[in-house]
Amino acid sequence: MTLVLSSPAKLNLFLAITGRRADGFHDLVSVAAPLEFGDTLTVELRPAGFSLECDDPALEIDGTNLVLRAAQAFAEAASWTGGAHFSLQKRIPMGAGLGGGSSNASTALLALNQLAGGVLTMEELGTVAATLGSDCPLFLQDGPVIMRGRGESLRVPPPQAIDRLRGRRVLVFKPAFGISTVWAYRQLAAGAPASYLPSVAAETQLMTWMDDATAPAEELLFNNMEVPAFTKHIALPVALECLREEFDLAPRMSGSGSACFAFLPENAPVAAITARIRELWGAEAFVTETRLA
Ligand SMILES: C[C@](O)(CO)[C@H](O)COP(=O)(O)OP(=O)(O)OC[C@H]1O[C@@H](n2ccc(N)nc2=O)[C@H](O)[C@@H]1O
Ligand SMILES: Nc1ncnc2c1ncn2[C@@H]1O[C@H](COP(=O)(O)OP(=O)(O)OP(=O)(O)O)[C@@H](O)[C@H]1O
Numbered sequence: 001m002t003l004v005l006s007s008p009a010k011l012n013l014f015l016a017i018t019g020r021r022a023d024g025f026h027d028l029v030s031v032a033a034p035l036e037f038g039d040t041l042t043v044e045l046r047p048a049g050f051s052l053e054c055d056d057p058a059l060e061i062d063g064t065n066l067v068l069r070a071a072q073a074f075a076e077a078a079s080w081t082g083g084a085h086f087s088l089q090k091r092i093p094m095g096a097g098l099g100g101g102s103s104n105a106s107t108a109l110l111a112l113n114q115l116a117g118g119v120l121t122m123e124e125l126g127t128v129a130a131t132l133g134s135d136c137p138l139f140l141q142d143g144p145v146i147m148r149g150r151g152e153s154l155r156v157p158p159p160q161a162i163d164r165l166r167g168r169r170v171l172v173f174k175p176a177f178g179i180s181t182v183w184a185y186r187q188l189a190a191g192a193p194a195s196y197l198p199s200v201a202a203e204t205q206l207m208t209w210m211d212d213a214t215a216p217a218e219e220l221l222f223n224n225m226e227v228p229a230f231t232k233h234i235a236l237p238v239a240l241e242c243l244r245e246e247f248d249l250a251p252r253m254s255g256s257g258s259a260c261f262a263f264l265p266e267n268a269p270v271a272a273i274t275a276r277i278r279e280l281w282g283a284e285a286f287v288t289e290t291r292l293a
Contacts, residue, residue, distance in 0.1 A: 002042060016224055018196055045084055052067050066108075067088060098255070164217050187232075188224075197224050229258065
């Protein structure tokens with residue numbers, strides 16, 4: 001039996017890091033949305049053992065890969081003795097804040113649970129996902145989610161909020177360099193408390209957008225992880241300012257970066273915007289047009 005699953009990238013449309021916890025992680029309030037764009041994970045049932053191949057030679061395919069770590073965690077949680085071979089077609093750039101590895105892990109969990117006959121509930125899968133990474137649980141949902149805690153505590157937004165997000169056309173673009181999530185969080189900790197948005201302010205900002213059914217998705221956009229990224233990599237704010245001025249876009253960074261995104265009006269000159277990004281960041285910049293799933 002073989003399953004072919006899409007493993008989507010995500011965007012943090014709203015991301016407020018609110019403070020550092022005793023366990024070293026940070027509390028956050030975020031609205032994240034999966035994209036139609038992503039990797040493809042093919043999973044073949046095997047009698048025993050887990051193996052992985054990937055078309056991107058830059059990615060380690062040993063036991064440190066999140067796909068194999070997810071498989072191991074699933075087998076333990078479900079007491080499942082079966083095996084699987086995974087084939088990963090990688091499109092999501094790494095070190096981007098697009099959650100590629102986390103998505104692969106959760107897609108592997110969903111695939112194995114299906115192959116094993118649905119032995120774990122969605123709640124149990126969520127618990128396993130949270131042990132693999134703070135961003136993993138969000139990829140068990142198939143639409144926009146509100147994240148709290150360190151990212152593992154999820155709620156589905158009300159329908160009038162989802163309606164303003166789902167299907168929105170978006171351009172996602174990333175310079176050749178990536179940003180380490182650990183580095184970004186360390187920078188925030190070093191700039192405490194000014195680097196954090198207090199949780200009351202974050203919740204108020206989110207609720208103000210949520211309660212105003214006339215406020216477009218653009219008015220939700222916020223990310224206080226931009227500060228350390230933009231301070232170190234001046235090419236990021238320079239490009240976003242150009243896109244604001246020249247194309248009237250409202251671009252932001254996703255997660256800990258370095259990928260950025262902008263919602264596109266249906267008549268947007270995508271070829272000209274793409275050309276401008278490549279002029280600013282070089283031909284090796286990653287650019288893709290997609291939609292919020
Ligand atoms: C920036 C975001 O993408 C926003 O959605 C996520 O918070 C990142 O989550 P992630 O990549 O799944 O991160 P994890 O693999 O859980 O943790 C990697 C490291 O990032 C830091 N980390 C992560 C998540 C969090 N809420 N607080 C943190 O301080 C910790 O130093 C941790 O050791
Ligand atoms: N299947 C995988 N796909 C991508 N990266 C993986 C995978 N397994 C392990 N990793 C490791 O995780 C690191 C970060 O992965 P990824 O690109 O998903 O993070 P990111 O872009 O910073 O996203 P985010 O911080 O939003 O989770 C990679 O550099 C890689 O070493």
